[in-house]
Amino acid sequence: MLNKATVERLIIYNRVIKELKAQGEKWVTSTDIARALSKTPSQVRRDISSLGRKGKRGVGYNIKKLINDLDSVLGLNDEHCVALIGAGNLGRALIGYPGFKREGFICRLIIDNDPEKIGSKISGIKVESSEGLAKKVARKKIAIAVITVPAEAAQKVVDSAVAGGIKELLNFAPVKIYVPEGVNIRYVDLALEMENLAYSLNYRKKNK
Amino acid sequence: MLNKATVERLIIYNRVIKELKAQGEKWVTSTDIARALSKTPSQVRRDISSLGRKGKRGVGYNIKKLINDLDSVLGLNDEHCVALIGAGNLGRALIGYPGFKREGFICRLIIDNDPEKIGSKISGIKVESSEGLAKKVARKKIAIAVITVPAEAAQKVVDSAVAGGIKELLNFAPVKIYVPEGVNIRYVDLALEMENLAYSLNYRKKNK
DNA sequence: AGCATATTGTGAAATATTTCACAAGCCAAA
DNA sequence: TTTGGCTTGTGAAATATTTCACAATATGCT
Ligand SMILES: NC(=O)c1ccc[n+]([C@@H]2O[C@H](COP(=O)([O-])OP(=O)(O)OC[C@H]3O[C@@H](n4cnc5c(N)ncnc54)[C@H](O)[C@@H]3O)[C@@H](O)[C@H]2O)c1
Ligand SMILES: NC(=O)c1ccc[n+]([C@@H]2O[C@H](COP(=O)([O-])OP(=O)(O)OC[C@H]3O[C@@H](n4cnc5c(N)ncnc54)[C@H](O)[C@@H]3O)[C@@H](O)[C@H]2O)c1
Numbered sequence: 238m239l240n241k242a243t244v245e246r247l248i249i250y251n252r253v254i255k256e257l258k259a260q261g262e263k264w265v266t267s268t269d270i271a272r273a274l275s276k277t278p279s280q281v282r283r284d285i286s287s288l289g290r291k292g293k294r295g296v297g298y299n300i301k302k303l304i305n306d307l308d309s310v311l312g313l314n315d316e317h318c319v320a321l322i323g324a325g326n327l328g329r330a331l332i333g334y335p336g337f338k339r340e341g342f343i344c345r346l347i348i349d350n351d352p353e354k355i356g357s358k359i360s361g362i363k364v365e366s367s368e369g370l371a372k373k374v375a376r377k378k379i380a381i382a383v384i385t386v387p388a389e390a391a392q393k394v395v396d397s398a399v400a401g402g403i404k405e406l407l408n409f410a411p412v413k414i415y416v417p418e419g420v421n422i423r424y425v426d427l428a429l430e431m432e433n434l435a436y437s438l439n440y441r442k443k444n445k
Numbered sequence: 446m447l448n449k450a451t452v453e454r455l456i457i458y459n460r461v462i463k464e465l466k467a468q469g470e471k472w473v474t475s476t477d478i479a480r481a482l483s484k485t486p487s488q489v490r491r492d493i494s495s496l497g498r499k500g501k502r503g504v505g506y507n508i509k510k511l512i513n514d515l516d517s518v519l520g521l522n523d524e525h526c527v528a529l530i531g532a533g534n535l536g537r538a539l540i541g542y543p544g545f546k547r548e549g550f551i552c553r554l555i556i557d558n559d560p561e562k563i564g565s566k567i568s569g570i571k572v573e574s575s576e577g578l579a580k581k582v583a584r585k586k587i588a589i590a591v592i593t594v595p596a597e598a599a600q601k602v603v604d605s606a607v608a609g610g611i612k613e614l615l616n617f618a619p620v621k622i623y624v625p626e627g628v629n630i631r632y633v634d635l636a637l638e639m640e641n642l643a644y645s646l647n648y649r650k651k652n653k
Numbered sequence: 654a655g656c657a658t659a660t661t662g663t664g665a666a667a668t669a670t671t672t673c674a675c676a677a678g679c680c681a682a683a
Numbered sequence: 684t685t686t687g688g689c690t691t692g693t694g695a696a697a698t699a700t701t702t703c704a705c706a707a708t709a710t711g712c713t
Contacts, residue, residue: 238648241641242670244641248637248640249621253621266690278690279671279672280670280671280672282690282692283671283692285691285692286691286692286693291691293680294680294690294691294692295679295690295691296679296680296689296691297689297690297691310644311643311644311647312643312644312645312646312647313640313643317639317642317643317646326537326538326541329538330534330535333534336636337639340639341643342639381646405642405645407635407639411460413457413461413481421642425638427539427542427544429453429457430615430633431525431527431545431548431550431589431615432521432548433452433456433631434525434613435519435520435525435549436447436456437612437613437629438520438588438589438613439520440446440520441612442520451700474660474661475661476660485701485703486661487701487704488701488702490661490662490663491701491702493661494661494662499661500662501708501709502661502662502707502710503658503659503660503708503709504659504661504709505660506661
């Protein structure tokens with residue numbers, strides 16, 4: 238298991254390199270990648286070498302092979318079915334985002350417990366109630382869920398989702414969620430991001 | 446300047462402690478906080494001691510004083526004006542989110558260059574064109590901007606925003622943005638989050 | 654007051670991550 | 684085929700971050 242920071246960088250390298258490939262490039266050096274991302278070439282090499290891939294000294298990395306390896310390690314070769322739990326403002330913005338589909342993430346299940354929404358369609362997918370959530374997830378063999386319900390409801394829907402076989406979660410609710418061993422949950426906490434900015438602004442103000 | 450990871454944790458401690466305060470608690474120990482967040486008590490103490498605040502041995506931290514210090518260090522005592530640039534699906538979901546206002550972030554300027562949107566109101570705020578963006582930002586003395594325009598437009602609007610005095614940015618466009626020294630930009634990259642999940646799922650699949 | 658128990662604050666150790674620095678290898682041009 | 688200019692891969696050094704471990708001290712009970 239590569240460490241978290243390395244994976245995040247590899248994902249970005251992959252994007253940058255795909256861009257270069259689209260522009261017709263065949264080779265890329267650690268310095269090129271580093272420049273595009275304001276990292277050190279040394280870090281880029283260290284990260285790439287953790288894939289096992291070997292570049293060519295004096296030349297750099299073969300873009301096609303490198304992308305292959307990255308996609309394979311990052312699990313981007315096949316599509317992933319995703320469940321969206323909570324079809325509110327944020328959830329709907331996410332479902333409609335074409336970028337996800339482009340990267341291979343297909344929404345196969347939308348859950349909401351608002352009677353007004355249940356039965357309606359969003360981006361062509363029927364909104365289903367949270368009744369029997371675990372079974373619904375299990376039936377479709379979905380492993381990834383995006384959680385966009387209010388904080389109070391989050392732990393509960395996660396528990397059902399996990400019971401149904403969800404292994405990977407992306408949680409937007411601003412609350413700590415407990416998941417069993419072997420289940421991975423990531424947090425996107427937009428208020429935390431804003432507060433980080435506030436800290437930085439405040440620090441600046443105080444120190445000059 | 447506290448390191449990034451410490452600030453992120455402090456923000457979360459602050460939240461947890463405010464919760465406890467609302468429940469009537471007066472004191473909290475590093476162990477309590479650590480348990481709520483699955484961290485070590487030692488880390489919590491180290492983080493809090495970086496504020497300069499002193500707890501009471503044998504007892505813990507006085508919640509009221511600790512929140513005071515946290516709010517003061519994190520810059521949460523006064524409100525912050527925010528500009529939202531790009532009033533599309535994601536931008537509108539963010540503007541409407543009551544959590545931001547609750548945490549003291551007030552949207553004072555909405556920018557979009559879609560003629561259909563310019564002049565209309567979102568959450569009571571008029572949408573303005575991106576013409577003269579720098580001046581608009583400067584006139585309202587806004588220091589924080591949230592970027593939710595398409596990737597292609599992002600660098601350009603950021604340049605204008607920074608020219609107008611923006612110092613802190615939260616960028617949702619999946620593209621590396623260059624900002625001058627002294628300006629802080631954070632990225633929220635939702636596709637990256639999904640790809641992280643894909644990596645983890647893939648790793649699991651391959652290694653068992 | 655004395656004792657038992659709890660919890661902080663912090664050097665020092667342990668880990669983790671990043672960067673340095675350079676031998677080794679590749680390529681093109683002469 | 685030799686030379687010079689690049690660039691990789693990677694030990695080792697440098698940094699950064701986290702955890703350990705325990706003296707210092709607060710509180711409550713007898
Ligand atoms: N909108 C934002 O910009 C934003 C920003 C930061 C954080 N968040 C967080 O993201 C989450 C969603 O935000 P939102 O703005 O979309 O809220 P929202 O109220 O618009 O949407 C929440 C949706 O979840 C549904 N829901 C509630 N309980 C449910 C349950 N038990 N099972 C299934 N569905 C349920 C509701 O019917 C609603 O449709 C919240 O936790 C919020 O704090 C949102
Ligand atoms: N919606 C999502 O869930 C999601 C997820 C991940 C990333 N993103 C990223 O967030 C950004 C916004 O996404 P979205 O779904 O809201 O897109 P969107 O197309 O709905 O909205 C973009 C808005 O920006 C406006 N705009 C374009 N150029 C502009 C300019 N130069 N100045 C001012 N306004 C301009 C458009 O008129 C539009 O209203 C994109 O970069 C997208 O890649 C969105």
